[in-house]
Amino acid sequence: xxxxxxxxxxxxxxxxxxxxxxxxxxxxxxxxxxxxxxxxxxxxxxxxxxxxxxxxxxxxxxxxxxxxxxxxxxxxxxxxxxxxxxxxxxxxxxxxxxxxxxxxxxxxxxxxxxxxxxxxxxxxxxxxxxxxxxxxxxxxxxxxxxxxxxxxxxxxxxxxxxxxxxxxxxxx
Amino acid sequence: xxxxxxxxxxxxxxxxxxxxxxxxxxxxxxxxxxxxxxxxxxxxxxxxxxxxxxxxxxxxxxxxxxxxxxxxxxxxxxxxxxxxxxxxxxxxxxxxxxxxxxxxxxxxxxxxxxxxxxxxx
Numbered sequence: 001x002x003x004x005x006x007x008x009x010x011x012x013x014x015x016x017x018x019x020x021x022x023x024x025x026x027x028x029x030x031x032x033x034x035x036x037x038x039x040x041x042x043x044x045x046x047x048x049x050x051x052x053x054x055x056x057x058x059x060x061x062x063x064x065x066x067x068x069x070x071x072x073x074x075x076x077x078x079x080x081x082x083x084x085x086x087x088x089x090x091x092x093x094x095x096x097x098x099x100x101x102x103x104x105x106x107x108x109x110x111x112x113x114x115x116x117x118x119x120x121x122x123x124x125x126x127x128x129x130x131x132x133x134x135x136x137x138x139x140x141x142x143x144x145x146x147x148x149x150x151x152x153x154x155x156x157x158x159x160x161x162x163x164x165x166x167x168x169x170x171x172x
Numbered sequence: 173x174x175x176x177x178x179x180x181x182x183x184x185x186x187x188x189x190x191x192x193x194x195x196x197x198x199x200x201x202x203x204x205x206x207x208x209x210x211x212x213x214x215x216x217x218x219x220x221x222x223x224x225x226x227x228x229x230x231x232x233x234x235x236x237x238x239x240x241x242x243x244x245x246x247x248x249x250x251x252x253x254x255x256x257x258x259x260x261x262x263x264x265x266x267x268x269x270x271x272x273x274x275x276x277x278x279x280x281x282x283x284x285x286x287x288x289x290x291x292x293x
Contacts, residue, residue: 025210031234032195059214073267
């Protein structure tokens, strides 16, 4: 099932995530209370059905899972949404830069199903503030910031980062 | 819900089945700094529901956290946020779970952390 690589900042995603987390907390509480009361009917309720629908929507929002270098303790993955969010907030933190769309290339995944291997290359498209004097320097600054974020946050030390300035924007 | 007791029918599998259940692990995971909450995908949601419908071990599955009944390995799906690096949050989650259900010295059980979303400060 294809998922969009569009890196459009979307406040709806954050709001939907917050609603979803709250739903899950309430369902956990409900199940625990029913079990404590000895209720054997903790099975498919209207709430459970609703949760399935929400989890399908969440799955589409998250996208595929991407393998990361394991921590000293064990394996971990991040969703494509997490990867795009990390890059977007890193680019937006660089003065005069605004993130547009970022795409990734991956190693083949040893896992079956909808998962991706380690990222090998990120192509970051961005907008530069009108009046930026040195665009190559801005590109280098963004590249360094993205590489550092991916190394510190994810343990990706050999990610190739390509920068494409494809738009200009007015200063705030 | 109480953790599986040594007197329970599951005690014959105590070597492979953690006595700390999924509900207790959820509390442990969500107390780790940087974890915003459990954020299940469709896979753990369906596994949790499947366990309910089959009336299998009720302590092993919750939305967003599943304990494999055979190996004891744990899969947990989380949302993260705040200033801490994602990787360090993940490592702390793994250590906390291993400390609760296994032996960190042996690296068992394996704890797979799936980061579903990252909140932007």
